[in-house]
Amino acid sequence: MPVRQLHPLFVAELTRIDLAAGIDARTQGEIERTMDRYAVTVLPDQNLDDEKQIASAALYGPLEVSPPVHSQDGGPAAALRIRNPHIFDVSNLDESGKTLDLDDQRRAYRQGNELWHTDSSFRQKSATWSMLHARVVPPAGADTEFVDTRAAYDALPDTMKARIGGLVAEHSIWHSRARLGGYTPTDEERKARPPARHPLVRRHPGSGRNALYIASHASHIVGWPEDEGRALIDELVAFATQPRFVYAHPWRRGDLVIWDNRCTMHRATPFESSTHVRDMRRATVIDTTAGAPAA
Numbered sequence: 359m360p361v362r363q364l365h366p367l368f369v370a371e372l373t374r375i376d377l378a379a380g381i382d383a384r385t386q387g388e389i390e391r392t393m394d395r396y397a398v399t400v401l402p403d404q405n406l407d408d409e410k411q412i413a414s415a416a417l418y419g420p421l422e423v424s425p426p427v428h429s430q431d432g433g434p435a436a437a438l439r440i441r442n443p444h445i446f447d448v449s450n451l452d453e454s455g456k457t458l459d460l461d462d463q464r465r466a467y468r469q470g471n472e473l474w475h476t477d478s479s480f481r482q483k484s485a486t487w488s489m490l491h492a493r494v495v496p497p498a499g500a501d502t503e504f505v506d507t508r509a510a511y512d513a514l515p516d517t518m519k520a521r522i523g524g525l526v527a528e529h530s531i532w533h534s535r536a537r538l539g540g541y542t543p544t545d546e547e548r549k550a551r552p553p554a555r556h557p558l559v560r561r562h563p564g565s566g567r568n569a570l571y572i573a574s575h576a577s578h579i580v581g582w583p584e585d586e587g588r589a590l591i592d593e594l595v596a597f598a599t600q601p602r603f604v605y606a607h608p609w610r611r612g613d614l615v616i617w618d619n620r621c622t623m624h625r626a627t628p629f630e631s632s633t634h635v636r637d638m639r640r641a642t643v644i645d646t647t648a649g650a651p652a653a
């Protein structure tokens with residue numbers, strides 16, 4: 359199967375795969391091996407509806423359910439645009455398919471994706487892969503940027519590796535949402551999505567390499583004064599997101615991009631979201647293991 363590497367450190371493009379037609383065990387394994395090595399895989403020209411996207415993702419494990427999000431401050435959960443709960447709506451559209459109003463809280467909630475993050479690090483059972491499919495892309499902007507946190511870990515000075523080994527960070531969706539402001543969770547939402555704790559350095563099972571597990575949901579280091587932990591996390595994120603580590607993906611309609619949340623971070627970049635439509639849909643595979651400690 360032809361593999362084209364899109365960045366010196368990671369990211370592969372695999373062509374000649376048609377997920378909608380169904381894939382055999384060999385192709386399924388080929389995608390897995392590519393992911394283990396490259397951490398991000400681009401599969402262009404995929405003609406998927408929600409069911410076929412879900413079926414492709416479910417080959418790799420159980421899928422997360424998209425949580426309710428409200429449209430008004432403190433209001434009830436907004437009606438869903440996408441019926442299937444295993445699809446995360448990563449668009450700028452409301453339930454009727456119109457672009458979200460500027461004061462719609464869903465806009466603020468989704469804007470949190472513009473911070474460097476790893477999907478679902480705020481869950482104790484966090485995510486392995488995210489699979490994001492481009493249904494409608496705007497004419498300009500809206501690249502997704504990725505970094506490989508194994509490469510970033512490898513490049514850290516030995517003194518920093520020694521300093522962070524064994525540390526545990528606390529992650530919360532409400533921490534990253536509070537950083538940009540604009541979305542206020544209800545008490546029920548806070549209760550439904552409590553923080554989670556994960557080692558700062560974990561071994562990526564598919565490659566055996568150590569990876570930083572950090573980013574915008576990480577609020578502090580367990581057992582450290584909050585400001586010191588925050589400063590360390592910020593320092594590591596700044597280190598890991600230096601230009602040499604970043605791949606920016608320019609989306610084309612039909613692209614399916616898979617990334618491994620255990621060893622990458624990503625962020626959305628802005629576009630003219632009041633005038634153009636961006637309809638992206640994500641399926642997310644749950645990590646059913648306890649997560650591997652650093653090697």
Ligand SMILES: [Fe+2]
Pocket residue numbers: 471475476477624
């Ligand atoms: Fe994300």
